[in-house]
Amino acid sequence: MAVGSEYNVRRSYRDLIYTAYENVAIVPADPVPDHVKNGQFEISGKVKTGNDERDRGTRRAAPLRIDGRRGDWSEIETLWLAGDLRDDDFEDRFIDDAIVADIGEGTDGWEFNGDSYAVELRPRPRASPTGAAPARPPAPPGRHRAPGAAPLRGAATAGRSASTSLVRPATRRCTPP
Numbered sequence: 001m002a003v004g005s006e007y008n009v010r011r012s013y014r015d016l017i018y019t020a021y022e023n024v025a026i027v028p029a030d031p032v033p034d035h036v037k038n039g040q041f042e043i044s045g046k047v048k049t050g051n052d053e054r055d056r057g058t059r060r061a062a063p064l065r066i067d068g069r070r071g072d073w074s075e076i077e078t079l080w081l082a083g084d085l086r087d088d089d090f091e092d093r094f095i096d097d098a099i100v101a102d103i104g105e106g107t108d109g110w111e112f113n114g115d116s117y118a119v120e121l122r123p124r125p126r127a128s129p130t131g132a133a134p135a136r137p138p139a140p141p142g143r144h145r146a147p148g149a150a151p152l153r154g155a156a157t158a159g160r161s162a163s164t165s166l167v168r169p170a171t172r173r174c175t176p177p
Contacts, residue, residue, distance in 0.1 A: 029081050037073045040122045041066040041098070046114025049106030057118065064099075069124075071098035 009017070043064040044057020057063035076093045079085040095110055 029083060032073055032077045032080055035123055036121060037068050037071070038124055039068045040124065041068060042120045042122060043112075043117060044119075045112065045117035048111040048113065050108040053111075055114070063120075066099055067102045068098060068121075070102040072101055073097065 042057065043066070045055065047054065047056045047064050054061045075097055076085065076090065079089055079093070099110055
């Protein structure tokens, strides 16, 4: 059969396919995992607040680091569990509820207007029995990501992404409510 050709599907198979899709669509979502809510996000790409605009995650500027523990994930989780969390909603909620909650509003809100971004989610190091955080070996020179760091998503380019984006390559301003 040639690629792109069409063929008729028996009515009984159509009903089975339809039922299978419906069953998948009504499976409830799991809550947002704790390792996401408690992780450290590192955003690399063009970031602007006020007059300060720079490419983060390079040799000249560290990535924008966000502590997920300080964020308010309730709105994101409510939308997620209801199946209503869209890319734009997630971006807006993440900026307002995670970035601003952790590091504040910046000089004049936060803008992410570059061509591509990479967002990595790093797990928090586990505390030792004494309560002190374990020592972390220094990163090798020129490395900006720890070996084995789990990426939350790939880089988005020119507004297209194969996965759900966290920060789209468009001007996103965060202003106080």
